[in-house]
Amino acid sequence: MKSEEIKLIDSNGKRLDGRGPLDLRKIKIEAGVLHRADGSCYLEWGGNKILVAVYGPREAIPKHIQDQVKALVNARYNMASFSVEDRKRPGPDRRSREISKVISEALERVILTEQFPRTTIDVNIEVLDAEAGTRCAGLTAAGVALADAGIPMTDIPVACAAGKIDGQVVLDLGKEEDNYGDADLPVAIAPRTDEIILLQMDGHLTIEEFDKALDLAIKGCHIISKLQRKALLDRYQSLIEGGDIE
Ligand code: UDP
Numbered sequence: 312m313k314s315e316e317i318k319l320i321d322s323n324g325k326r327l328d329g330r331g332p333l334d335l336r337k338i339k340i341e342a343g344v345l346h347r348a349d350g351s352c353y354l355e356w357g358g359n360k361i362l363v364a365v366y367g368p369r370e371a372i373p374k375h376i377q378d379q380v381k382a383l384v385n386a387r388y389n390m391a392s393f394s395v396e397d398r399k400r401p402g403p404d405r406r407s408r409e410i411s412k413v414i415s416e417a418l419e420r421v422i423l424t425e426q427f428p429r430t431t432i433d434v435n436i437e438v439l440d441a442e443a444g445t446r447c448a449g450l451t452a453a454g455v456a457l458a459d460a461g462i463p464m465t466d467i468p469v470a471c472a473a474g475k476i477d478g479q480v481v482l483d484l485g486k487e488e489d490n491y492g493d494a495d496l497p498v499a500i501a502p503r504t505d506e507i508i509l510l511q512m513d514g515h516l517t518i519e520e521f522d523k524a525l526d527l528a529i530k531g532c533h534i535i536s537k538l539q540r541k542a543l544l545d546r547y548q549s550l551i552e553g554g555d556i557e
Contacts, residue, residue, distance in 0.1 A: 317491045319476040326488065328357075332481040335471070335531055336444075340452070340542035342459045343550075350460025352542070354452035357485060358442030360394075361449050363456040368430035376431075381424035386415040386434040388449055394441040410446045411436075417450060417470075417499050417509040423463040432462060443489035447472050447497050450509065455539050459546060467539055468508060470499035471531030473524040475516055480523045482531050496521070498528035502536040505529060 320326055330336070336357030345351035348364035355361075371377040388410040392399050403411075418434060434456065436449040447470035454468040474484040476492035484495050494514030500507055516524060550556045 317487065319488055319492060320479060320481075326476070326481065326485070328485055330485075332479060333527070335483045335534060336485065338535060338538055340455060340538050342455050342542045342546035348456075348460070350456045350458070350462070352452040352455040352459060354448055354455070356444060356448040356451075357483075358440055359438070359445055359448045360440035361445065361452045362437045362439060363449065363452040364435045364437075365432065365453070365456040365460040365462065366435075367432040367460075368427035368462070369433075371429055371431040377429040380428050382422070382427035382430045382432050384415050384419045384422055384424065384432050384434070386418055386436060386453060387411050388414060388436045388438070388446070390438040390441060390445070394438050410449070413509055413511065414446065414450050414453065417468060418453060418457070420506070420508040421454075421464045421466050421468050421501050422457065423465065426463055432457075443484055443486045444472055444497070446470070446509075446511075447499070450499050451535055451539065455542055458539075458543055466501035466503045467536065467543075468499055469502055469532045469536045469539060470497060470509060471528050471535055472497040473528040473531065475514065475520060475524065480516075480520055480527060482527050494520075494524070496524045496528055498525060498532065500529060500532050502533055 339355040341353045344353045345364050350365040352363045368382050388407050392401050434453050438445050450470040458467050473482050474495040476488045494516045496512050499509035
């Protein structure tokens with residue numbers, strides 16, 4: 312079906328899933344869900360389900376990959392075969408390599424890598440169910456998992472997309488909006504300073520629309536940042552109550 316044939320916003324200004332232009336999909340975040348990882352997070356965001364496991368800092372092997380002055384940040388984004396409608400061929404492809412690279416670079420901006428020379432910090436991002444916005448969901452979950460692992464960071468990174476559908480700038484595109492919309496602008500920030508650590512764009516926006524979408528995505532990031540902090544507080548509250556930490 313052609314994009315012009317699909318109305319993504321109805322006459323009452325509602326989107327296909329009933330959201331208004333400024334609404335996020337429902338988000339649920341849980342920290343510390345895996346016992347064998349140093350840090351972990353499970354995140355649901357609309358129809359996305361993402362699991363992140365963090366290992367490290369640990370000695371980088373083989374030795375020749377080691378950086379003598381800082382840790383290597385190695386994010387690996389993987390989409391499960393069963394996570395999308397048309398079964399995905401298992402293993403890395405161009406798209407997952409690109410997403411792994413941009414997420415690694417974003418995380419490097421906030422992790423205090425100089426504290427751990429000659430090590431790697433591995434961030435495994437597994438997409439179990441995908442419904443648009445998985446790089447933002449994966450990076451947001453990675454931020455929580457890194458904090459859960461106790462990795463020193465200047466800030467907990469967070470991501471959110473804005474975009475344009477039916478000529479209107481909206482927050483957090485869903486699947487049909489991503490497929491048939493005009494533009495998608497995933498953004499990640501360090502929320503204390505609003506430093507942009509990831510910014511990509513698919514489609515076309517005017518300069519005014521771009522400014523509006525960027526502003527909206529950053530506002531979305533701040534809402535999600537609160538949910539990340541709550542997930543981490545809940546995790547440590549339960550450890551205190553369970554007597555695991557004092
Ligand atoms: N998608 C898919 N098969 C693929 C890759 C992506 O069905 O092999 C879907 C999936 O729902 C994904 C969406 O297309 O979330 C948008 O993909 P995009 O590359 O824009 O990245 P994302 O929005 O997930 O960060």
